Amino acid sequence: MTKTLCSSCGLCSNREWPVDESVQSCVFSNGWLGERERKLFGRERSLDDPVEMRFGITRERFTAQLKRPVEGAQWSGIITRIAARAFEEKLIDGVVTLRRSPDNHFFSQPLLAETLEQIDASKGNKPVLSPVLASLGEARRKGLRRVLVIGAACHLHVMRDFMERYEYLKEMEIMTVGIPCVDNLERSQFNRVLERISDSPATAEHMEFMQDFRIHIRHRDSRIEKVPFFSLPDELADPGIFPPACMACFDYLNSLADITVGYLAGKLLPDQKRQWVLVRTETGAKLLSLIERELDRYPEFGKWECAKQIRSTAGQVIETMKGRQKPYRPERNIPLWLGHALAGVLSVVGPKGIGFAHYSTDYHLIRHYYYVKYRRPELLETLVPRHGPLILEEYGLPL
């Protein structure tokens, strides 16, 4: 029997309602976007608009950073400031989110933040599957009426479905802030992967896949270690290191959030922490207005085109998703010096800004389409949203 996909979103951990009701709302049974997008926006994304097909429905997009970044946040801390301001303005009674585990800097615990101190403690990434929705039941039990949920796309898909399907949360007004999310990890894999990437895993405190085609790892002493994507050990090319649920994820940019806050299309500049903001709903605009005066704003930049880069990698991606004949090796296929040289060239001639966001969304959509096609074919029709096959066709890739 094939295993059911699950991203441990946390809904099924609630004691406030039966598990067999939670699973009815599972995105891995119901599929991505489609009806959920129509319910939220009154329509699905346009299939005639190449930008909306990738980035989802938005009313405004721009890049920005906080004039006074939040110390210890992932980037400038826009999300943490939105949550704090919404709490200060009494728009919300609590935040359904995460805090760091006491025993591992990169691991999470669910958190219902009900004070400014607790909201501050939720900042920063926990790059592992995280049961954000576990605190929804606690919020209900405590009678909270207005809640902000900060989550990845799987959290928001499941929660929006659950709110509509059942009455448990009907007294609650819920606002949402979304993070873009991809390449997340199971806790059981995280340490092994970090050890294979970093020269000093014990001191690593911050890790991100960056727009300069390198992974940046910040260490406790502020050193930034940079590892080019091209020089990762061969064994990290194995799709088996990622949770099967994340390889079947088709909403990188969190299209059901009221506002999505990432960094993908932001300009990568030394000593700056530019982020990318996608305002999707009226509620998202209201949340943004709370921190408007704290922001330095910049328009999106970069050329849209990235077909050359996608075409140069798609064939290899498809073969890998089919399953490799040769075993994965611990060595790097490309030495670090050459990887840095390639990343350096691509940083100059490759896609930037919205072009990089375009490249990264298409790359992951293609990778996930073929993962599901070859490894979970019974789920292809349910999971892949309408725009998926159209993007493949744009590149002449087989369905």
Ligand SMILES: Cc1cc2nc3c(=O)[nH]c(=O)nc-3n(C[C@H](O)[C@H](O)[C@H](O)COP(=O)(O)OP(=O)(O)OC[C@H]3O[C@@H](n4cnc5c(N)ncnc54)[C@H](O)[C@@H]3O)c2cc1C
């Ligand atoms: C696994 C992962 C992959 C990501 N990939 C991308 C990417 O490719 N492109 C991109 O633009 N952005 C990505 N992000 C989001 C990005 O790293 C930042 O979180 C985002 O830009 C917000 O920055 P900030 O300074 O405003 O966040 P902060 O103010 O530090 O707030 C971050 C919020 O996210 C919550 N959070 C942290 N980890 C998780 C998690 N695992 N699940 C749910 N909520 C979480 C925190 O609890 C906190 O509330 C990713 C995040 C994660 C966890």
Ligand code: SF4
């Ligand atoms: S992803 Fe969430 S809703 Fe789906 S099975 Fe896992 S915990 Fe339950």
Ligand code: SF4
């Ligand atoms: S990659 Fe997708 S399924 Fe995995 S945690 Fe992120 S949003 Fe959820």
